[in-house]
Amino acid sequence: MNIHEKRLHDLQCLLKKEKLDAIVLSRPLEQVFFTGFRMDGMVMLVSRSSAWAFMPKMLLDQFKSKVSFFSAAAPESLLEAVILKMRDGKFKKTIFEPETETYLRGRFWRKKGLSEFRGLTAGLRLVKEGEEISILRQSCRIAAKAFGIIKPRIKTGRTEVSVSRELEDIMQAMGARGPSFSLIVGFGPDSALPHHDTSARPLGANEAVLLDFGCVYNGYCSDITRTYFHGKPDKEFKKIYSIVEAAQKAGVKKVRAGVKAAEVDKACRDYISDAGFGQYFIHGTGHGVGLEIHEAPTLNTKSRDTLRAGMAVTVEPGIYLPGKFGVRIEDSVLVKKGGCEILTK
């Protein structure tokens, strides 16, 4: 049984546990998770004991050659095929996930008697296991190594966008498929914008450099941020950097199974607030990483999530001084029983 078959089996067990008969999966993301097959335009139906995939004709041969544990067909109407199969199987309680389905299709499912049910597949993706962990670890290692390679190449006069492109190249050369998001490279005051749009700005002789990047490796996303000063840092940069560094360490130290995600946020936030810079830490502390660059759980003040062994999350506090510079330090970590493993190292 490969990892995808195992996940399908887990989903089927969950259906039984929740007293559900079947679930429709419309989104490529969930389809990849359960089949290993990347493709737009499929609709899937999973019951407690069977699984079907309906797709355009042109995908059929390719799908069949790769995925044996779903029955595949290319009917005239994919949606009607799901409904017919539901009726054939006498599935009374079939669900869709309202947080990912479009309103238009969700309305169709409702009309056909399906119910809403939130977070079933997201719950399965929450805890990473087996080869997933080693893939994620490798994805993070590639990113961490790339920083070591790019740093000495970032010289005065280089543009943000040229550094971003070279980072992508370096990670691809190590086996990554591509970047895991639109990489953020910010020089000088650009580093003070947490979601800066990487520009053609050249690096000045004495400026902050912020790199927020990651790659997709075998489908899994990594996320890392490194900040440093190009040239001779002044007192202010050194001070802010040491505060963020200590806050990030405090956050990472807090991460272990059983701890509330909000407590990790609090550890970082308290440290920065106590140092007098609370108002300049203007975002949450972190988020889950996996098939998506941002997924559950959420690490911020309002989070109700509790960390569980096998979750992969980022810890990324920052201080942003508008018009001057920003410092953010981020690692992706794997939650364990007594603590955590830093993946981006």
Place this chain on the structure above:
Amino acid sequence: MNIHEKRLHDLQCLLKKEKLDAIVLSRPLEQVFFTGFRMDGMVMLVSRSSAWAFMPKMLLDQFKSKVSFFSAAAPESLLEAVILKMRDGKFKKTIFEPETETYLRGRFWRKKGLSEFRGLTAGLRLVKEGEEISILRQSCRIAAKAFGIIKPRIKTGRTEVSVSRELEDIMQAMGARGPSFSLIVGFGPDSALPHHDTSARPLGANEAVLLDFGCVYNGYCSDITRTYFHGKPDKEFKKIYSIVEAAQKAGVKKVRAGVKAAEVDKACRDYISDAGFGQYFIHGTGHGVGLEIHEAPTLNTKSRDTLRAGMAVTVEPGIYLPGKFGVRIEDSVLVKKGGCEILTK
């Protein structure tokens, strides 16, 4: 007035014309279209005379510095801020677009009295104009030029994935931000799978090579497919190639404002069917390209769309012989009054 302001103005005119008071925009794609600002996590409300953007605190400074024609705020709850603003403005008929909104959020809007309305913003994106066209043209030129550069470098033994990566590099060096989709490189029998997942397969001495690729340049997607034979083509390849080539030309020749999209499909399909290979042309003839790699209109047998001047569409018939090879030829073209302009040249 820049292009984004103009689009906002067009949207506001459309609200008046459709007798609507306001529209909520939840998706980054529409937000980029109307603001030029790329960012997740915003919600926008546009009325006939005003426009608001609600976002997390960390985006606020950045947004304000770039977009002056939306009122920006970072309220506690983005969704509630929309509702409050609706009440303040006494907007009776406020809509959301059910084809892009998630079911969960759509249900929230419904509960709050908003109505569904399909295709309002997609309609605005359908016809390209002004600098949009020159950007799209440049995006397509980069892709077409990249083929000329990569072709002589594709030698026996090179893997599909290495060619895919080099194509990305070549396009990035010409100013592209990245690939416009997961590029398809298929050698030999892999070329017979229309949506082949580019693999580590090395190129044999005498094999078909299919490259389906494109880039994102200034936000706009290009799409092109080229097929050729590496080595000495046999009679069968030559025959199939010449059929697809003639079918594609017949399709392109059909493209002009006022023609039904289904007629373009028919032109390609009839040619291939008449040659005896209809059963091996297993997909539609084309689709719109723009901010999305697949957007309206649709060019297939069932399409009810009519081509209009300024639409940008692909024409991409193919013949796929399972286990042997496939040939697909694709150009992105701009619909004009009396015909079309081939963009991928």
